Amino acid sequence: MKCWKCSVLVVLSGALALNSWSLAAESAATPRSIIEKVMQDVLAVLRDTKLTKPEKNEKVRSIAFQTMDFEVLARLALGAYWRNLSDDQHKEFVAEFRKHVAATYGHTVDEYTDEDINVVGDREEVRGDWTVQTRIMGMKEGKKQEVAKVDYRLRQKDQQWKIIDVTIDGVSLMANFRAQFKDIMENGGYDRLIKMLKDKNADSGK
């Protein structure tokens, strides 16, 4: 009898412990909380006066790499063209694409002038993705004014939420790439696209 109660207690407490651990893990890892943390981390880097611009660039880039799912983003941006490419081409494309996005958004770090970023809402999308809404606030004539609306769309893969799209003032990053890639794929195909990406990355490297 004693053993039975013990084992029940052990099992129960184990279950409770597991549950609260996973609950804690879950509540810590909601899409909204992830974006809040990313924003805090990025702002901390941008406001750190002890870092040089290249160092800030590097740090923000590594935060972005951890939180964004470039493969999904690249796949969605290519749309139906993805299926007609080989695995090698997939790898090559994702690598170049990631370099390009990192270079582009790395440079926006250079433009930072003490704006604030506030997370203002989140909502679930039909597919199970989540959209987290943020606002960039800047000062104008002594008054805080909204500079831009930035929405992040996150998708869960292997229990982890990652950003698969960023929408600024209604313009989706992924859709914009998609529009560009469609144009290029129809006029030159994959070879032209990968060449343009590589050339672009070579230029940004200078």
Added chain:
Amino acid sequence: MRILTQCLVCIFGGILMIGALGGCANDPKNIDPWEKTNRFFYSFNDNLDHYALKPLADGYVKIIPKPVRTCIGNGYDNLQYGDVILNDFLQGQWQQGWSDAGRMGVNTTVGIAGIFDVATRWNLPSHDNDFGMTLGKWGADAGPYLVLPLFGPSCVRDAPDIGVGILTNPVTWIDPPWYVTIPLFALQAVDSRSRLDREVRFRDQAAIDPYAFTRHAYLEYRRAKISGSEAPANQDMYEDESGPTTAPATQPSTQPATAPATQTQPVAPRSPTTSNNK
């Protein structure tokens, strides 16, 4: 009076075109039926920017101190604010309309012809509005995408705002001689270009195909502004991951209700040359 006639022709011509083209505007393949001409003007604007506008804007930034440039920018913004006020009222936004009228009044008087933006401190913040948004809210589709020489990305719905902007600008009614208006306009172009430098550099870095980038960002930005929604219109584009059957021709532009066109980032219709990003 000549200006008045030209503006009215521009505005009504634009509206007629929207009416006539309203049908084909809904065809997703037709967001850019005049692509060849548009690409020509895009190139033209690019060269104009590279060889004339950007060097002038850089010189302007170098020579004129920031506070003076801010005053100049404020002055021009104020002169054009009549357009915002008119369209606030046309859209039935009474509160915003009165606030904006107050803003223009305060800045013109206390702010000395608008060069000091006093109104923002008095809780009369600046708003964005134009005739393209009015037409959009009244139900007009974007119509074919347009790249206008000097003015940059636009569309049939948004282009008439240029005429409205001229009509609501007090300088038009003062009707100064050409040797005043041309320098005034040139300075405005240079000042606007200097304020947009960050956005132009972003486009130069981000875009792999600048023409397609600008077109998409402009049209999407306008769609979001007019509909008031910040979400991308086409949610289907997020579906491809499981490898379904979307045909390659799917441009993320087939929205049932709103304008089919997609365009670059924030563009003020009257800003000069290529992409006007915010």
